[in-house]
Amino acid sequence: MATHLFRAMQTSEVCRVIQLYNHRAESLPPFEDETETTTDLSALKDADLYLICLKDDVIESIAQQIPSTSGIIAHTSGSQSILKSSNSAVFYPLQTFSKHSQLNYSEIPFCLEANSVEHLKMLKNIAGSISTKIYDISSAQRQTLHLAAVFVCNFTNHLYAIGEHICNEDHMPFDILKALIRETSEKVQTHSPSDVQTGPAVRRDSKTIARHLSQIKDNTQLDIYQLLTQSISQKHDKL
Amino acid sequence: MATHLFRAMQTSEVCRVIQLYNHRAESLPPFEDETETTTDLSALKDADLYLICLKDDVIESIAQQIPSTSGIIAHTSGSQSILKSSNSAVFYPLQTFSKHSQLNYSEIPFCLEANSVEHLKMLKNIAGSISTKIYDISSAQRQTLHLAAVFVCNFTNHLYAIGEHICNEDHMPFDILKALIRETSEKVQTHSPSDVQTGPAVRRDSKTIARHLSQIKDNTQLDIYQLLTQSISQKHDKL
Numbered sequence: 001m002a003t004h005l006f007r008a009m010q011t012s013e014v015c016r017v018i019q020l021y022n023h024r025a026e027s028l029p030p031f032e033d034e035t036e037t038t039t040d041l042s043a044l045k046d047a048d049l050y051l052i053c054l055k056d057d058v059i060e061s062i063a064q065q066i067p068s069t070s071g072i073i074a075h076t077s078g079s080q081s082i083l084k085s086s087n088s089a090v091f092y093p094l095q096t097f098s099k100h101s102q103l104n105y106s107e108i109p110f111c112l113e114a115n116s117v118e119h120l121k122m123l124k125n126i127a128g129s130i131s132t133k134i135y136d137i138s139s140a141q142r143q144t145l146h147l148a149a150v151f152v153c154n155f156t157n158h159l160y161a162i163g164e165h166i167c168n169e170d171h172m173p174f175d176i177l178k179a180l181i182r183e184t185s186e187k188v189q190t191h192s193p194s195d196v197q198t199g200p201a202v203r204r205d206s207k208t209i210a211r212h213l214s215q216i217k218d219n220t221q222l223d224i225y226q227l228l229t230q231s232i233s234q235k236h237d238k239l
Numbered sequence: 240m241a242t243h244l245f246r247a248m249q250t251s252e253v254c255r256v257i258q259l260y261n262h263r264a265e266s267l268p269p270f271e272d273e274t275e276t277t278t279d280l281s282a283l284k285d286a287d288l289y290l291i292c293l294k295d296d297v298i299e300s301i302a303q304q305i306p307s308t309s310g311i312i313a314h315t316s317g318s319q320s321i322l323k324s325s326n327s328a329v330f331y332p333l334q335t336f337s338k339h340s341q342l343n344y345s346e347i348p349f350c351l352e353a354n355s356v357e358h359l360k361m362l363k364n365i366a367g368s369i370s371t372k373i374y375d376i377s378s379a380q381r382q383t384l385h386l387a388a389v390f391v392c393n394f395t396n397h398l399y400a401i402g403e404h405i406c407n408e409d410h411m412p413f414d415i416l417k418a419l420i421r422e423t424s425e426k427v428q429t430h431s432p433s434d435v436q437t438g439p440a441v442r443r444d445s446k447t448i449a450r451h452l453s454q455i456k457d458n459t460q461l462d463i464y465q466l467l468t469q470s471i472s473q474k475h476d477k478l
Contacts, residue, residue, distance in 0.1 A: 079447060094415060096422055096437060101429075107418045135415055144409040145416075147451045151460075152402035152416050153423045154438030155467045156395045161432035161474065163391035170383040176333060176374055177384075177391050178428055179346045183335055184392045185424035189417050190340075193400035198335060199393030208318060212386045220470045221390075227466055228394045231459045235400065 001076060001097045002053035006031065008093075008105040012129040019045050041065045049074060049126065051091055056080045063088070072119050078146035081139040082113050089114040089123055092142060096153050105130050111137035111145065162221055169217070194235070201232035240315060240336045241292035245270065247332075247344040251368040258284050280304045288313060288365065290330055295319045302327070311358050317385035320378040321352050328353040328362055331381060335392050344369050350376035350384065401460055408456070433474070440471035 002022075009017050019036045021044060022028055028037040038044065044067055052059050052075040059075045063083055066073060074089035082090050090113040095103065110127035112134065114120040120136070127134050137145065160181060164174040187196050200208040209229060216222045241261075248256050258275045260283060261267055267276040277283065283306055291298050291314040298314045302322055305312060313328035321329050329352040334342065349366035351373065353359040359375070366373050376384065399420060403413040426435050439447040448468060455461045 079450070095419055096426065098426065098430075098435060101422075101426060103422065107421075109415045109418055111415070133415070133418065135411070137411070141409050141411055143450070143454065144405060145411065146447075147454050148402040148405040148416060149419055150438055150451060150464070151398045151405065152420050154436070154440065154471070155463075156398050156420070156423055157427070157432050157436055157438075158440075158467055158471050158474075159390045159395050159398070160427050161436065162470075163387040164432055166383060166387040166390065170380050172374070172376070172380055172384065174427075174431065176348045176350070176372070177387060179348055179372065180334055180388055181391050181395070181424050181427060182346075183340075183342065184395055185420050187335065187337065187340060188396065188399050188413075188420060191337075192413070193396050193403055196337060197393070197396055197400065199389055199396075201393065201397075208385075211318070211382070212389060215382065215386050220466075220473060223466055224394075224470060225389070227459075227462055228397055231401075231463060232393070232397050234459060235397075 001093070002051075003030075003099065004095075004097045004103060004105075005051060005053060005076065005093065006035075008108070008130045010034075011105055012126065014129040015049070015126050018047060042067060047071045048122070049091075051076060059083070072114065072122060074114075074123065078111075078149065079143055082115065084115075086115050087119065089119055090137075090139070090142065091123060091127065092137070094145060094149065106132055109133040109135055111135050111142055113137060113139060113142070162224070165218075166221075197232060197236065199232070201229040202236050204233070240332070241290075242269075242338065243334075243336045243342060243344075244290060244292060244315065244332065245274075247347070247369045249273075250344055251365065253368040254288070254365050257286060281306060286310045287361070288330075290315060298322070311353065311361060313353075313362065317350075317388065318382055320382075321354065323354075325354050326358065328358055329376075329378070329381065330362060330366065331376070333384060333388065345371055348372040348374060350374050350381055352376060352378060352381070401463070404457075405460075436471060436475065438471070440468040441475050443472070 017035050020031050021038050023039055025039050031037055046069055048071045050066055050071055050073045052062055056077050059080055063073050072087055072089045074091040076091055078092055082088050092111040094109045094111055108131050110131055112123045114123055124134055163177050167174055256274045259270050260277050262278055264278050270276055285308055287310045289305055289310055289312045291301055295316050298319055302312050311326055311328045313330040315330055317331055321327050331350040333348045333350055347370050349370055351362045351366055353362055363373055402416050406413055
């Protein structure tokens with residue numbers, strides 16, 4: 001995430017990255033031509049904004065080691081609450097990052113939180129210079145988002161993996177599913193997912209459901225098929 | 240699907256739609272400026288290819304009512320086996336269609352099957368004039384694909400609906416999840432889903448999993464969270 005935020009910040013016209021910290025010296029060379037780097041927290045330069053892109057359990061301890069400053073100290077975690085000190089904040093990009101994929105930073109939703117109106121305004125100014133999607137999100141809401149993200153990202157990716165496995169078992173490449181996967185995600189960019197639900201579960205096609213169940217060889221896949229089919233039926237029964 | 244296939248055929252330089260049949264006269268006017276239309280099967284003109292875009296349970300009866308022809312009679316179903324007559328075939332576009340969304344037809348995978356080598360070659364020529372993704376798929380494989388599609392399309396869409404529900408309950412718009420949904424589907428265009436699995440389940444983050452479980456208010460959502468978390472753990476345990 002740090003690498004992506006660094007690149008994203010470079011697209012901004014209102015801020016400039018003046019220094020990059022990493023406790024591992026071997027992680028710094030890729031950035032050395034572009035900004036100052038350090039492995040020493042006490043050598044941090046004074047800045048308007050410090051972004052802590054680290055695991056939840058070290059955020060607080062690192063924040064406390066930043067030399068005294070009037071700048072904003074923001075973490076980027078989806079699940080960690082905002083810290084208590086008056087200059088703490090949250091700068092959470094709701095996206096799945098991987099090192100090698102290129103992202104359109106202007107589409108990333110930034111979820112912002114600060115302990116003062118003034119700091120929130122500054123964060124909005126910075127995030128707004130990168131992306132068009134800026135949200136005021138409380139710590140409690142952010143935890144809700146983090147849960148929702150597990151469903152739409154982590155669990156969805158696992159369904160893709162099951163699709164790949166089912167294809168491969170019958171000597172077909174995963175490639176054949178890719179257009180369908182893309183279009184399924186595109187459809188909900190402009191429609192509510194409930195309004196565009198398709199498939200045997202929503203149309204109560206018990207014949208197809210029974211045939212699918214007879215085709216599945218893996219017990220966990222069978223449980224998933226039954227549970228999600230039941231969940232779709234329930235949801236669309238209530239509508 | 241018929242409308243989309245009609246539009247797709249119009250992009251082809253090797254074939255031309257000469258007639259459209261629908262038993263409901265009220266469905267035909269949108270096409271009347273573009274091709275001949277009829278509600279009478281006995282009035283079908285002789286053609287090289289007849290595409291039957293209808294529900295599984297009427298395909299065979301309609302196929303039998305087509306006036307005697309040497310043309311190919313292909314259905315477009317993901318689950319129906321190829322019919323027995325020598326000129327039967329399958330022309331199955333593996334995509335989710337909705338009336339109002341625009342599709343890039345050149346990306347749609349066409350799964351083809353015929354009862355003769357010559358007919359298969361003709362179908363490949365036609366499908367290949369629309370799309371770059373052409374596959375030889377047997378009836379048994381097509382049923383497997385249809386099952387895989389339920390996982391990666393219908394079930395995935397239901398996870399999106401759960402994400403929307405979770406956001407709305409905490410007064411956040413579904414919009415905030417859309418970039419994540421899109422990127423999750425983009426990532427697997429170039430990577431195997433198993434290789435890019437993220438989230439608490441794959442990293443055995445039991446603290447986050449416990450917190451998520453405590454956040455979920457709906458019993459079915461709870462069951463889904465637990466089952467998919469267990470399935471991800473199992474899969475990545477074996478790797």
